[in-house]
Each structure stands twice: as C-alpha cells, then as structure tokens.
Amino acid sequence: MDRSRLYGWFLLSLTLAGAQAVTPAHHLSLADVARLQNLLSQPFTDLESAYHSVIGLTKLGAAVPDHDQVCQFIKSQLDPTSVDSIFFAAETSQAISGCEIPVSNETRDILLAAVSEDSSMTQIHRAVSALSSLGLPVVSKEVIGALTARINKEDNVMAITSALLTAARLPQQAEFGGILEEIEDLTARLDDLGGVYLQFEEGLEATATFVTAAYSLSDHVDMEPPLKEDQVIQLVNSIFSKKSWDSLAEASSVASAAAALSSNRFHVPVIVSAQGPATVSHSQPTLQLLVTDVMSQPLASANVLVESAYAVASKSIILSQAPFTLNDGVFELNFMSTQPASGYYQFTIAVAGDSRLVANHIELKVKVSTEVAISNMDLSVVDKDQSIGTKTTRVDFPSKAKIPFTADSHQNFAMSFQLVDVNTGVELTPHQTFVRLHNQKTGQEVVFVAEPDSKNLYKFELDTMERKSEFDSISGTYSLYLIVGDATLENPILWHMADVILKFLDEEAPATIQPKTLYVPKPEIQHLFREPEKKPPTVVSNTFTALILSPFLLLLILWFKLGANISNFSFSPSTILFHVGHAALLGLMYVYWTHLNMFQTLKYLAIIGSITFLAGNRMLAQKAVKRYVSQLVPDTNYILEGPLIPERKAWPLSDDENAADLRPLGSSSLPT
Amino acid sequence: MSNSVISVISRFLEEYTSTTPNKLKVVDAYLLYILLTGALQFLYCLLVGTFPFNSFLSGFISCVGAFILAVCLRIQINPQNKGEFLSISPERAFADFLFAHIVLHLVVINFIG
Numbered sequence: 001m002d003r004s005r006l007y008g009w010f011l012l013s014l015t016l017a018g019a020q021a022v023t024p025a026h027h028l029s030l031a032d033v034a035r036l037q038n039l040l041s042q043p044f045t046d047l048e049s050a051y052h053s054v055i056g057l058t059k060l061g062a063a064v065p066d067h068d069q070v071c072q073f074i075k076s077q078l079d080p081t082s083v084d085s086i087f088f089a090a091e092t093s094q095a096i097s098g099c100e101i102p103v104s105n106e107t108r109d110i111l112l113a114a115v116s117e118d119s120s121m122t123q124i125h126r127a128v129s130a131l132s133s134l135g136l137p138v139v140s141k142e143v144i145g146a147l148t149a150r151i152n153k154e155d156n157v158m159a160i161t162s163a164l165l166t167a168a169r170l171p172q173q174a175e176f177g178g179i180l181e182e183i184e185d186l187t188a189r190l191d192d193l194g195g196v197y198l199q200f201e202e203g204l205e206a207t208a209t210f211v212t213a214a215y216s217l218s219d220h221v222d223m224e225p226p227l228k229e230d231q232v233i234q235l236v237n238s239i240f241s242k243k244s245w246d247s248l249a250e251a252s253s254v255a256s257a258a259a260a261l262s263s264n265r266f267h268v269p270v271i272v273s274a275q276g277p278a279t280v281s282h283s284q285p286t287l288q289l290l291v292t293d294v295m296s297q298p299l300a301s302a303n304v305l306v307e308s309a310y311a312v313a314s315k316s317i318i319l320s321q322a323p324f325t326l327n328d329g330v331f332e333l334n335f336m337s338t339q340p341a342s343g344y345y346q347f348t349i350a351v352a353g354d355s356r357l358v359a360n361h362i363e364l365k366v367k368v369s370t371e372v373a374i375s376n377m378d379l380s381v382v383d384k385d386q387s388i389g390t391k392t393t394r395v396d397f398p399s400k401a402k403i404p405f406t407a408d409s410h411q412n413f414a415m416s417f418q419l420v421d422v423n424t425g426v427e428l429t430p431h432q433t434f435v436r437l438h439n440q441k442t443g444q445e446v447v448f449v450a451e452p453d454s455k456n457l458y459k460f461e462l463d464t465m466e467r468k469s470e471f472d473s474i475s476g477t478y479s480l481y482l483i484v485g486d487a488t489l490e491n492p493i494l495w496h497m498a499d500v501i502l503k504f505l506d507e508e509a510p511a512t513i514q515p516k517t518l519y520v521p522k523p524e525i526q527h528l529f530r531e532p533e534k535k536p537p538t539v540v541s542n543t544f545t546a547l548i549l550s551p552f553l554l555l556l557i558l559w560f561k562l563g564a565n566i567s568n569f570s571f572s573p574s575t576i577l578f579h580v581g582h583a584a585l586l587g588l589m590y591v592y593w594t595h596l597n598m599f600q601t602l603k604y605l606a607i608i609g610s611i612t613f614l615a616g617n618r619m620l621a622q623k624a625v626k627r628y629v630s631q632l633v634p635d636t637n638y639i640l641e642g643p644l645i646p647e648r649k650a651w652p653l654s655d656d657e658n659a660a661d662l663r664p665l666g667s668s669s670l671p672t
Numbered sequence: 673m674s675n676s677v678i679s680v681i682s683r684f685l686e687e688y689t690s691t692t693p694n695k696l697k698v699v700d701a702y703l704l705y706i707l708l709t710g711a712l713q714f715l716y717c718l719l720v721g722t723f724p725f726n727s728f729l730s731g732f733i734s735c736v737g738a739f740i741l742a743v744c745l746r747i748q749i750n751p752q753n754k755g756e757f758l759s760i761s762p763e764r765a766f767a768d769f770l771f772a773h774i775v776l777h778l779v780v781i782n783f784i785g
Contacts, residue, residue, distance in 0.1 A: 554705060554708065555704070601778070620767055
C-alpha cells in the first residue's frame with residue numbers, strides 16, 4: 001500500500017517536473033556563429049592564439065584558411081623545450097591536414113617527464129594531449145595515477161576539467177572509474193540561477209570547457225554523463241547567452257561546447273523557432289518552423305509533430321497529432337486548412353526521430369489573423385420625444401454619406417453596424433471600436449467607444465444634451481470617423497463615414513476657443529509663513545506685571561507686622577558664605593534665563609551649590625545646637641524667653657516680649 | 673445660616689491668632705503671598721489668553737511648587753508635629769526646603785522660555 005502510494009507521488013512529481021521543463025532561451029543563431037567565426041579568424045600573434053583560432057574554427061566546421069601558412073607559422077614559433085609550446089603546436093597541426101611537427105627524443109622525454117604528480121594539472125593535460133596528437137605511446141596507468149593524485153591537490157574546477165580532457169585522450173582500455181565520478185562532482189558544483197541558468201562561478205570559459213570535457217570523456221567511454229535534461233538545457237542557456245566574447249580562449253571554448261552539444265552520443269538539445277512571426281492568415285496559411293541544434297544547423301532526421309493545439313480563448317482543441325512536412329529545410333504545416341477562427345492558439349510541438357534529442361517538447365503561441373469587414377452601417381438621427389428614427393441612412397465602406405446629418409439638443413444621433421470576418425462570415429468583437437468626432441474648424445476631437453450588444457451588433461448613440469461638456473458646447477460641423485483595430489486584424493480601419501452638424505445652445509459656448517492647456521506652468525504658490533500669535537497690548541501686560549508684584553509688598557508688610565527681623569544675624573563666616581552663596585544661586589537662575597543653557601547652568605550650580613550647602617550645613621548645625629541646648633536648659637535666657645506655645649493673644653501682636661520669640665530662621669544668635 | 677458661617681470664621685481667626693506660634697505665622701504669611709501671586713497669574717491667563725503658554729505654565733507651577741514646599745516646611749517645623757518627625761529637625765527641614773526650591777527654580781527657569 002505504501003509502495004504504490006510512493007510510486008503515485010513519484011509519477012506526480014515527474015509529471016509536474018515535466019510540465020515545468022526548462023526550454024532553451026539562448027542558442028547560437030547563424031549571425032552568432034558568423035560573429036564567432038570572425039573573432040576566431042583574426043591573424044595570429046603567437047602559438048596560443050593560433051591554437052585557439054584553429055581549434056575553434058575546426059569545431060565550428062568552418063574552413064581554416066591557408067593551411068600552409070599556418071603550418072609555417074607553427075613550425076617557426078615552436079619551442080621544443082616547452083611543454084606548452086609543443087602542446088599548442090601539436091594540437092594545431094593535428095587539426096589542419098598536411099602538417100607534421102618534427103619529433104625528437106628530447107621532445108618525447110620532456111613530455112613524458114611532465115606526466116607526474118609533481119607537475120600541475122595543466123602541464124599533465126598538455127603533455128598527454130601532445131603525446132597523443134604526435135602519435136607517441138602513453139602509459140595509461142601512470143597518467144591516471146598522476147591525475148588522481150593531482151585532483152586531490154588541485155581541487156578547482158579548471159583543474160578537474162583538464163583532468164577529464166586528459167582522460168579522454170587515453171586509450172579506451174584504461175581504468176576511468178575514478179575520473180568519471182568527477183563529472184558528477186563537478187555537476188554538483190554548478191550554480192543554479194533562477195532555474196534558468198547553470199554555470200560555474202569561475203565564468204563562461206570554465207562552464208563551456210566543462211561541457212566539452214564531460215561529453216568528450218562520456219563519448220570516449222560510451223557511458224551517459226550524469227546530467228539531467230533540465231541541467232543540459234540550463235547549461236545551454238548559460239553558455240550561449242553571451243554573444244560577444246572577450247578572448248580567443250573564451251571564443252574557442254564556446255565553439256568547442258557548441259560542437260560537443262551538437263554531435264555527442266547522448267544529449268542533443270533541439271532549438272525550435274518559428275521562421276518570422278508565428279502568425280498564419282489567409283494570405284499566409286502555413287506555419288513554418290526551424291528545427292536546429294544549438295549551432296543553428298538543421299536536424300536532418302527529425303520528425304516534427306503537433307501534439308495538440310487549442311484555442312487560448314475557448315480552450316477547445318483544434319489539432320491533435322498533426323505532422324509537419326519538411327520543405328527545403330523548413331518544417332511547414334498548413335494551419336488554415338482546419339479553418340480556425342481568428343485569435344491565439346497554444347501549440348505543443350514534439351520533435352522526434354533521435355533518442356538523443358533533449359528539450360524536444362516545446363510550447364508555441366500562434367496567432368491566426370484575419371480581415372474584418374463592416375456591414376450594415378446605419379446612421380440615423382432620432383428625435384428624443386418619439387423613438388421613431390427620422391432618417392436612417394446606410395453607408396457602405398469605404399464611401400462617405402453624401403449629405404451631412406444634423407442633430408441639435410432635441411435629437412440623438414445613432415449608429416449601428418456589424419463587424420464580420422471576411423473569410424468566414426463570423427461576427428467579430430475587436431479590442432478597439434471607436435467613434436471619433438473631429439471639428440474641422442477648431443481642431444477639437446472627441447472619441448467615444450461603440451459597444452456590442454448580446455447579438456454582437458454594435459450600437460452607438462450620441463445624446464447632444466448629455467455630452468455637450470465634452471464638446472464644450474461648440475456647434476459646428478464634425479467629421480465622423482470609425483476606428484476599428486485589433487492584434488488579430490490585418491486591416492485596421494479608419495473610415496470617414498459622414499459629417500455631422502451639431503447644434504448646441506449658443507449661450508453656453510465659450511467666446512474664444514481655449515486650447516486645453518495641460519502642460520503649462522501652474523500658478524505660483526506663495527508660502528504663507530505661520531502668523532505669530534496675537535499678543536495682548538503692552539499696557540495690559542504691564543498692568544498685570546505690577547499686579548503680580550503687589551503681593552510681595554503685602555508679604556513684607558505682614559512680616560513687619562509679625563515682628564520678623566534680622567536682629568539675631570551673626571557674622572560668622574559660614575553664615576556670610578551661606579547668604580552669599582544663596583544670593584549667587586538666585587543670580588545664577590537669572591543668568592540661566594538670559595544667557596546659559598542647562599549644561600552650563602548645572603556646572604555652575606554644582607560649584608556654587610556645594611559651597612552653599614557646606615556653609616549652610618555648618619550654619620544650621622550651629623543654630624540647631626543652640627536650640628537644643630536652650631531646650632535642655634530652659635532657664636538660660638539664650639533664645640527662648642517664654643513658653644513654647646504662647647498664650648492666647650489678639651491679632652496683631654504688639655508686645656515686644658513675644659516678638660523676641662521669633663528669630664528669622666536664617667540667622668544664628670550670640671548668647672547675650 | 674450666614675450667621676453661623678460668620679461666627680465660625682471669626683472663632684477660627686481668634687483661635688488662629690492666639691494659638692499659632694510666630695514662626696508659623698511668618699510661614700503662613702509667605703503662603704498667602706504665594707497663593708495670591710498664583711491666583712493673579714491664573715486670572716491673567718483667563719482674561720488675556722494662554723500665549724505664551726509655556727511661560728504661564730512655568731510661572732503657575734512655580735507658585736504651586738513653592739506653596740507645596742512651604743506647606744511641607746510648615747508641617748515639619750510645627751512643634752505640635754514633633755512626634756511624627758523625630759529624625760527631622762527644623763534646620764533639616766529648612767535645608768530640605770532650600771534644596772527643593774533650587775531644583776524647582778531650575779526647572780521653572782528652564783521652562784519659562
């Protein structure tokens with residue numbers, strides 16, 4: 001039970017995966033191939049550039065010009081002591097016919113010595129390739145041993161790709177097991193960009209060389225490379241998305257990748273594209289497709305088939321399993337023979353014929369266009385009070401009504417017509433059906449939309465009273481046009497049907513016709529600054545200031561009446577310092593109000609405050625001591641000369657003896 | 673009705689003048705002064721409007737704060753309340769009064785604008 005469930009999920013995921021398969025977004029068009037060839041045909045500067053040019057051109061299938069000159073060049077540039085030099089020369093001479101590089105024992109020894117764990121991967125690759133091209137014997141075991149050891153030390157992409165290329169040059173009996181696994185490891189290192197591109201972060205050359213290496217080794221050992229179809233297409237997108245190449249090495253790597261993808265034994269991506277726009281019509285009834293490989297070379301043995309085609313609007317299936325016929329390299333299908341209605345159709349196309357084909361199911365949107373004809377165009381002027389049409393005139397396209405129509409505020413102008421497909425007679429509802437009225441004198445233009453009713457009959461009615469604002473109530477002769485347009489129409493229509501004289505009430509017409517000024521500078525905005533708040537008159541403020549200071553006078557009077565005095569003021573230093581400090585604090589408050597900010601004030605406050613505090617503390621302590629002593633020893637006549645709570649007396653006090661009870665708090669007294 | 677109110681008030685005044693020590697009467701006079709000043713400020717605000725509002729607030733709050741602090745001082749130095757303020761001598765109360773006033777004036781001057 002679980003097994004079948006799993007199987008079901010597996011199938012579902014497969015179908016989903018298939019439904020969202022990647023399609024090739026980029027390939028080398030013929031123009032791209034020509035551009036690549038051009039780049040590769042530049043005159044050589046050195047042996048390496050000669051190598052890249054020749055190999056690139058050979059892979060593209062282009063002819064290398066002037067073999068003899070190339071051969072001479074190679075021989076002259078060859079440095080028999082350098083492995084690189086021998087490699088470039090050997091590979092290039094192998095590509096062009098009739099060029100032999102002289103091989104000496106020293107050359108062979110140098111190359112064989114380079115095949116060891118201690119040389120870099122590039123050196124091993126070049127040495128082995130050179131030995132193979134020159135026809136010298138190679139010991140596979142040694143090579144594979146060196147490669148495996150080297151892969152452990154040099155783990156980067158280019159090194160492993162070189163290892164793959166080297167392995168592809170060895171005889172087929174060699175033990176490739178370990179090397180083949182590297183293909184899978186490298187595939188895992190590719191970066192997936194948005195599900196569309198798959199590439200190495202090292203760049204285009206690395207990706208293209210990897211593709212070449214993977215397929216060349218797979219072909220060599222006849223084992224399918226572990227690349228899924230989607231991955232192959234994503235690699236195609238990455239490699240062929242760049243259409244101008246920075247260096248010869250990059251260009252030749254792209255050429256090699258293109259050749260590898262066109263002619264390997266396992267995966268051949270198919271590029272299907274419509275020749276011209278994918279549109280069919282009566283004048284052009286055949287849908288033409290180009291089916292090529294990534295280098296835009298036509299696939300000879302392909303069978304192209306429409307699996308299904310359905311109309312986008314109605315979802316009804318028009319075609320199923322219809323084959324294309326090959327005609328002069330282009331696959332054709334006469335779609336109009338099925339008499340489709342105009343509109344868009346979604347085609348699912350399958351390319352068969354070769355088991356290697358990849359991405360051979362594609363979706364294509366095809367447009368069927370047609371021509372429209374206007375029939376039964378009736379223009380009339382209808383009185384508002386009676387709905388009996390007074391004058392109905394039939395106008396035929398493309399002529400114009402002979403007499404102009406007149407409509408004033410009591411009448412409506414009406415129009416009805418039908419739009420039919422010329423070929424099939426089916427009624428059409430195009431996207432644009434407009435009625436345009438153009439005032440010949442003033443240049444005004446008003447456009448309305450004509451809408452079809454349920455029977456696809458188009459009707460338009462102009463109520464002059466209702467619409468007078470659009471016309472600015474300007475009476476006059478207006479030309480009446482009909483505009484019909486749609487993406488699927490081959491003949492859009494602009495038809496001057498008639499002239500209409502519209503009469504509006506003259507009082508409402510503006511005296512001069514104002515052109516609609518949309519893009520003129522707008523009136524300047526004057527910024528209104530915030531009005532300061534209304535202040536009361538100064539007299540009132542001054543009065544109230546005086547009023548508020550008056551209770552202070554009252555206080556002084558009361559204190560005087562109560563008998564408060566400073567007669568016990570002692571001149572000890574702490575007292576004086578305290579009073580000075582206190583006065584300074586009040587002064588600081590005033591200065592804070594006028595000049596300072598909080599931080600400065602706090603600074604001064606700390607200084608003055610601490611002085612005042614210390615002095616005040618001292619002073620108050622002295623005072624407290626005096627008071628305490630006097631309370632302990634009530635007989636001493638220090639301060640208190642009467643009982644603590646005086647007897648009832650009338651207000652205000654007038655006795656001097658009770659006045660002696662009172663001392664201002666801020667003073668200390670000397671014993672008498 | 674009004675008779676009893678008048679008699680209550682006159683009795684209160686009599687008791688007040690005879691029983692309160694002079695020290696407290698000095699502080700009471702000060703309290704009256706503060707009250708009048710605050711009331712006059714409020715009257716001005718009612719009559720003329722609240723512009724500038726921050727100045728009005730700082731002046732009014734200064735009066736209110738000073739009143740409160742003076743009331744605290746009066747409570748603390750009242751000999752009848754000695755039992756409740758055993759640890760606070762009158763001098764200490766006065767020192768607290770001064771310190772609190774400094775803080776109050778700092779804030780008031782900051783806000784007065």
